[in-house]
Amino acid sequence: xxxxxxxxILQNFYTVDEVINIIAKDNIVYDPYSLLISKxxxxxxxxxxxxxxxxxx
Numbered sequence: 001x002x003x004x005x006x007x008x009i010l011q012n013f014y015t016v017d018e019v020i021n022i023i024a025k026d027n028i029v030y031d032p033y034s035l036l037i038s039k040x041x042x043x044x045x046x047x048x049x050x051x052x053x054x055x056x057x
Contacts, residue, residue, distance in 0.1 A: 004033075012039050012057075023049070 001025040003014040014023060023043065029035055030052040038056035039044070 008036070011036075013037060014039060 001009075007016075008015050013036045016028055016032050019029060019035055019037065023035075023037060024032065026045040027043065027047040027049060031047045034051045034053070035049050036054040036056070037049075041055050041057040044054075
């Protein structure tokens with residue numbers, strides 16, 4: 001596991017791989033490396049996520 005994912009896990013955010021494999025499956029994600037989404041958030045489908053976005057509850 002890389003350091004970036006360790007920080008994400010400590011703060012309850014999806015890892016980069018989870019963003020790519022889970023979030024981007026039903027949504028458009030322009031930059032999975034700068035997108036931080038809390039695992040407490042409920043997302044719909046067909047959203048567009050731009051760079052440098054943080055979504056948390």
